[in-house]
Amino acid sequence: MAVTLADVAARAGVSSATVSRVLNGNYPVAGSTRERVRRAVAELDYVVNGQARALAAASSDLVGVLVNDVADPFFGLIASALQREIGAGPGNPPSGGKLAVVCNTGGSPESELTYLTLLERQRAAGVVLTGGAVEDGPHTAAVAARLARLASSGTRIVLCGRPPLPDTAPGITTLTFDNRGGARRLTEHLLSLGHRRIGCVAGPPERSTTRHRLEGHYAALAAHGLVPGDGDAVGSGDLPGQPVVYGGYDRSSGYDGALELLRKDPSVTAVVASNDAAALGVCAALRDRGLRVPGDISVAGFDDLPFSVDASPALTTVRIPLQEAGARAGRLVLGRSAPPPGWVATVTTELMVRESTAPPAHPARTARTDR
Template identity: 70%
Template structure:
């Protein structure tokens, strides 16, 4: 039985006119209403008309690049590189022209991520690139897997960049470029241990993110191998921003006066950690060593220069763009592990130097 616009309106609890406005994009509609309509469209697999139905398996000249926060250099660098690679491929559009790469900023919202995937499905996107860590919620993972399967079945090329392989939804993904966050976390902790640190605070990212868990697991594994018992008091979670690093480091210094080092979830968080250390009248690295992760552009110019783990963000983003365009064959098995490199700089030294 064919789904009608009225069926969608009934499911979304809005008028047929509102559904039409959302789908045509020619009239402003409240964000919550828009998301409810798109969810109903997705659940009912509604297409606008018979012509659209016949084209459901075709693809357009559109490529979607999903990021958690476009203002974060981690995502901006990857998205910019992917967009450049996609725009630089000639003769691949329906009319032989270039693809239009659009960056979709989810703001870290799982609901917004699904909404963008629905919109890209309706636009019959040629490719979708999802960047950064995923939310570890079984219901959301299942919803994303189902959405990617629909996109793939319609001919959309799906590439993950900076994400671990999807559980249960891997068949829909053309290629996964997965950062070795565990390995990077382990390298960073080993570096501090070799310098002589034993009381190390850790400012982690949001608990629900895969990136957060993997980096922390690598850190704790290195401590365990050195015979240092895990102390939950020395691990605090928060957003990937400067304020989180500042507030968490203040609390860590209150909890453990004998702290000699702080590892931050990323370089931006590390800047906040440095501010908190200086506010206490402590020197970096003479009194407290501070380390970050990612090697964002400002890291080498910080004072002192920040010890961190360099991830090849630009290279990974460009690779994802080429894969999305079909300009490069997927890695063997569909998954490639992108490893980081320890960048030991002036913000870390032996304790009590």
């Protein structure tokens, strides 16, 4: 026979209303009383009736976490930190735990919208969208409309690693990553070493992360008079001595992108990759062409994923505190942290200089492309 709220109240020696207040966490209860109720819940192995509670509270114990690729360490680090913060466990009260459901969109805009609709039907207590946004007017409008409906029904919304939506409304919090600033500092580092012909293996052209990192890259080049003003450079294609190829955020895209860069301009002395995984692919392609990193070409990544420091050579990259950002997003989506002013906060990035970058040995080097 199922244990009831009344059973817990009898075991703890309190009223059913007091048990409800402790479980919901929506009313002050004396510490000793709260501990008696929690002990009774544990002893009786009481399980809250989630469906009844959802109907009563107009929300469930479900928090949806949307990621582009659950196998990508970038998203894995954010999602795992989120889940630790959201779920019941050490440091979290039994009444505060939520069910974190990771929704893998595969980078599909249609899947993103489908998951948001399903989470709305489930009366999700919270939704966290991670990673760069697809920059398409109709899709952006559709996402904004779904998130506005969710927020109006009491669902907390957090965008983690995304730019703010136009006219960000209360109930939608944004933790945006400083991709522009990080990319600018990375390119400035290469320029300070003496590089003047810097190729870029960028991410998907429709993603906000790609655009923001390219804007930072071009801003640094423009400050040294190597390209037109940063506002004119992005999206204009190749610029003299600064070739760009687009791909994904994976090793194979980095490998193919590096080969394409060498075909476009065999005299590049440095390559900036879309992220660390792509940077490993760039390094592999250069080795297969008989080129040394950084002896012949310097290579830099982005994100500072765990394997970056153990690569050979260790990758110069830009660190995003992904786990810290994920944990903060978890606290925000549960209402444990107050929203930032204006509902938007910027997560700072840090340049990590390692062995994969060095001054150019041969300013006008020609790559061996016949291998």
